[in-house]
Amino acid sequence: MSIDINLAGLDLKSPIILASGILGVSYSSMKRIIDAGAGAVTSKSIGPTPRKGYKNPSIIEIYPKTFMNAVGLGNPGIDDFIPEIKEIKEEGITLIVSVFGDKNETYLEVAQKAIKGGADAIEINISCPHAEVSSIGIDKDLTHDIVSMLKKEISVPLFVKLNPNVTNLGEIALAAEKGGADGVVAINTIAALAIDVNTRSPILAHGSGGLSGKAIHPIAVKKVYDLYKLLKIPIIGCGGIFEWKDAIEFFLVGASAIQVGTSLYQGPEVISEINKGMIRYLKDNEFKSINDIKGLAHEFKTQEVPDFD
Amino acid sequence: MTENTIQTVKIKRIINECEGVKSFVFSRQSSITPKPGQFVMIWVPGVDEVPMSISSYNERGEWSITVKNVGECTNALHELTIGEYIGVRGPLGNFFEIPQDKNKKIFLIGGGIGMVPLRFLASELIKSGFKFITIEGAKVENDLIFMDEFFDLQREGSEFNYCTDDGSYGEKGFATEIFENALKDLESDELKNIVVYTCGPEIMMHKLLQICNEHGIELYASLERIMRCGCGLCGLCAIDPNGSLVCKDGPIFSSDLLRKMDDFGKHKRDFSGKKISQ
Numbered sequence: 001m002s003i004d005i006n007l008a009g010l011d012l013k014s015p016i017i018l019a020s021g022i023l024g025v026s027y028s029s030m031k032r033i034i035d036a037g038a039g040a041v042t043s044k045s046i047g048p049t050p051r052k053g054y055k056n057p058s059i060i061e062i063y064p065k066t067f068m069n070a071v072g073l074g075n076p077g078i079d080d081f082i083p084e085i086k087e088i089k090e091e092g093i094t095l096i097v098s099v100f101g102d103k104n105e106t107y108l109e110v111a112q113k114a115i116k117g118g119a120d121a122i123e124i125n126i127s128c129p130h131a132e133v134s135s136i137g138i139d140k141d142l143t144h145d146i147v148s149m150l151k152k153e154i155s156v157p158l159f160v161k162l163n164p165n166v167t168n169l170g171e172i173a174l175a176a177e178k179g180g181a182d183g184v185v186a187i188n189t190i191a192a193l194a195i196d197v198n199t200r201s202p203i204l205a206h207g208s209g210g211l212s213g214k215a216i217h218p219i220a221v222k223k224v225y226d227l228y229k230l231l232k233i234p235i236i237g238c239g240g241i242f243e244w245k246d247a248i249e250f251f252l253v254g255a256s257a258i259q260v261g262t263s264l265y266q267g268p269e270v271i272s273e274i275n276k277g278m279i280r281y282l283k284d285n286e287f288k289s290i291n292d293i294k295g296l297a298h299e300f301k302t303q304e305v306p307d308f309d
Numbered sequence: 310m311t312e313n314t315i316q317t318v319k320i321k322r323i324i325n326e327c328e329g330v331k332s333f334v335f336s337r338q339s340s341i342t343p344k345p346g347q348f349v350m351i352w353v354p355g356v357d358e359v360p361m362s363i364s365s366y367n368e369r370g371e372w373s374i375t376v377k378n379v380g381e382c383t384n385a386l387h388e389l390t391i392g393e394y395i396g397v398r399g400p401l402g403n404f405f406e407i408p409q410d411k412n413k414k415i416f417l418i419g420g421g422i423g424m425v426p427l428r429f430l431a432s433e434l435i436k437s438g439f440k441f442i443t444i445e446g447a448k449v450e451n452d453l454i455f456m457d458e459f460f461d462l463q464r465e466g467s468e469f470n471y472c473t474d475d476g477s478y479g480e481k482g483f484a485t486e487i488f489e490n491a492l493k494d495l496e497s498d499e500l501k502n503i504v505v506y507t508c509g510p511e512i513m514m515h516k517l518l519q520i521c522n523e524h525g526i527e528l529y530a531s532l533e534r535i536m537r538c539g540c541g542l543c544g545l546c547a548i549d550p551n552g553s554l555v556c557k558d559g560p561i562f563s564s565d566l567l568r569k570m571d572d573f574g575k576h577k578r579d580f581s582g583k584k585i586s587q
Contacts, residue, residue, distance in 0.1 A: 022544070023544035023547070026547040026552065026578070028552030031552060052580040052581045057358040059537045059543055060538075062314065063314075075581060076582045076583035080583050196317050196354070196396065205358075262542070265313070265540045265557075267557070
């Protein structure tokens with residue numbers, strides 16, 4: 001039974017990748033996630049300069065296992081993040097650096113610095129639903145342009161994290177593929193708002209935020225299911241993975257790897273438990289590799305036309 | 310057990326502890342009883358949300374926080390009056406483990422506003438039948454808090470010592486010096502029987518760790534870091550090189566763990582995640 005994967009040339013001992021924005025600031029916390037059994041880690045989205053982001057409340061639980069956040073891309077800036085990249089690489093960890101910028105050239109500048117520092121792959125954040133960069137991720141032409149521009153300049157795998165808050169996710173994902181992306185991450189958080197009824201105030205300092213965790217899991221599964229029919233490049237499934245069943249679901253609808261984020265508030269052991277559960281599932285169902293279950297849910301015909309009487 | 314959702318609650322009482330320090334009492338519906346050392350994220354609507362130690366809890370379900378006015382959010386909190394709403398998330402984090410052994414010699418060593426979680430711990434220790442020695446240090450007499458309350462607790466057989474940097478009240482000097490003096494003439498088996506609980510400026514706690522290391526004394530320190538989530542997601546409070554999270558693995562850390570933390574007494578992260586000096 002093997003859960004090893006090769007994702008766009010990256011050999012990973014587990015298909016679980018730490019999602020961007022969770023614990024991705026310091027090498028020490030990312031190392032803990034690898035020690036718990038993850039195959040790779042994604043850093044917090046890093047921009048060209050230090051940025052404090054939005055004030056608190058910026059990350060809150062609104063229902064059990066469902067969170068809302070509006071961090072506003074707070075990050076130390078690429079120059080101050082390089083020492084963390086170097087520490088991670090000294091540990092031999094596979095690192096994906098999530099990158100954002102205010103224009104295409106800034107994305108390139110940050111990505112090149114990250115790669116020089118040792119990043120194994122780049123994920124571009126064109127999809128944060130509560131910061132100005134979301135404008136790229138809602139437009140297929142802008143998405144194509146940034147991806148093709150970056151692919152011309154960088155040699156490591158490039159992943160595109162998709163913004164689900166769009167009318168047609170498929171055409172944006174296809175634009176990323178056409179631009180040369182090595183994979184897409186589906187999905188980022190879903191635009192949301194919570195109001196405190198006593199004070200009549202939005203709870204997050206920014207007002208609206210991104211929904212993550214349990215509540216978005218079936219939405220993410222549906223997006224990956226739909227994208228699998230359209231794309232040739234790998235899809236990294238992300239959204240509300242708390243246990244092995246949630247992970248297996250993503251592979252069955254066509255994911256090649258998965259990202260785990262919100263559930264880590266329960267501790268890094270979440271990852272070792274998911275790994276164990278996936279191996280047990282493969283064994284019980286007599287599959288040799290996690291790759292063998294990819295897309296199997298598509299073999300079932302679903303009813304397209306309702307019965308009328 | 311922790312609780313990460315925000316609940317807005319009305320301020321029931323406000324107590325002036327000293328110049329610039331107020332306690333805020335509120336009732337919070339929670340299935341989880343807070344323990345000494347745990348903290349809450351306090352939201353002042355329209356301003357900010359910051360971590361605060363819990364300073365008391367009673368059987369009527371009343372919680373309190375004790376807050377020094379040091380910045381924008383704490384200033385806004387100090388402006389609030391009885392009946393106004395604050396948001397509360399918590400209890401969060403771990404707590405001070407009370408020893409099983411009633412014969413342990415317990416020291417509570419606090420610096421300034423760091424007395425807050427130790428005050429909650431003192432009341433729980435008394436409930437559990439422990440006697441202890443408190444050393445409260447402050448810059449000047451006016452910064453000493455909870456003195457009236459501690460005066461009443463002396464009758465239960467515990468000892469309360471005060472010191473100030475300028476000698477305006479109690480002994481002149483640092484709490485660490487008072488503690489070191491108290492260790493003089495103790496035999497090694499007496500030293501091994503000591504447990505220290507501390508909260509205060511990290512430089513003070515770092516010095517205490519050195520003293521405790523020298524004498525083989527067990528120490529538990531409450532750390533403070535900037536945080537967003539308070540529940541193990543944002544990573545701003547991670548301590549290198551072991552990756553411990555102050556919000557979730559802490560805020561209370563044992564001397565065994567503190568010894569492994571290169572960042573302890575030296576570095577923290579700002580709101581952008583950038584590592585800065587203490």
